[in-house]
Amino acid sequence: MKYEGKIVLVTGARRGVGRLLAEHFLNQGAQVIGFSRHEDDEAQLPGYTPLAVDVGDPESVARGFEQVRKQFGRVDIVINNAAVLTSQYAMIMPAGAAKGMLDANILGTFLVSREAAKLMRKSKWGRIINIGSMAASLEPMGDSIYAATKAAIATLANVMAKEFAALNITCNTLGITAIETDMLGQLPKDKIDAVIAGLPLPRYATAEDIFNVVDFFASERSGYVTAQTVFLGGVN
Structure with missing residues (x-):
């Protein structure tokens, strides 16, 4: 029960990698808050609090964190997992689809990280972990915007790592395959x-x-590890 007593926030927690991570933290004793754009009607797990939050909408994020403040008073670990993927060649990519990825993947990560850090600074401890992608390194055709957003969130984490270091908050990125x-x-x-x-x-x-x-990245023992990106599968 390595996360007993910890408050963990996972974005995009309704399905996919976000749901896997939410369940992992729950199984290890954490209280887990799940942000997703739609109501998570299927979530009846003990210790799990689903909140309808669109991470690409600043007002929605502000409302979500107000609920977190009122109900929990703090957050210890944040997993920025929420993302949108539209894979199309650049010449036929609709502007709306490109903007949707920018809003969810970059702006959303920025907004959630910023609001989380405001809570973490009170306890002088925090872990912010971004879920990146092999696309940022491999740069596959058809993924121009998606790959760019995943590269951007690693840079975002690296800069925030410097800004938040004095508050004992680390910021790192995991590039999954x-x-x-x-x-x-x-x-x-x-x-x-x-x-x-x-x-x-x-x-x-x-x-x-x-x-x-x-x-x-989330461990108590990783307090000296920040501004790092780890890719799975040997991607570099």
Whole structure:
């Protein structure tokens, strides 16, 4: 029960990697707050508090954190997982789809990290962990905006790591490879298989691969680790 007594916030917690992470922290004793754009009607887990928050909307984020303040008074660990993916070649990418990724992936990560840090500074302890992607390094065709947003959140974490260091708040990024989720299901499997085949460790990621690095970043013992990006699968 390594997270007993901790308050953990996971964005995009309704499904996919976010749901896996929320359940992981719950299983390890944490109180977990899940942000998702839609009501999480299926979430009946003990210790889990779902909140309808659109991370790309500043007013929605402000309301969500006001609820967190009132109900919990603090937050210890934040996982910035919420993201939007539209994979299309640049010349046919609709501007609206591009803006949707920018709002959710970059602005959302910024807003949640900023509001979380305001709570963390009271206890002088915090862990902010961004869920990045191999796309930021591999730069696959069709993912110009998505890859750019995932590269941007690593830079965002690195700058915030400097700003928040005096408050004992660390900021790091985990670049995951392909894992079987609804988001991945939007993409042609043969193309994903081809990308995976080119990795030094040519297999899909598992939940345990993700938990391993998240637990490292979130650990009490990782207070001297900040502004770092760890990619799975040998991506560099």
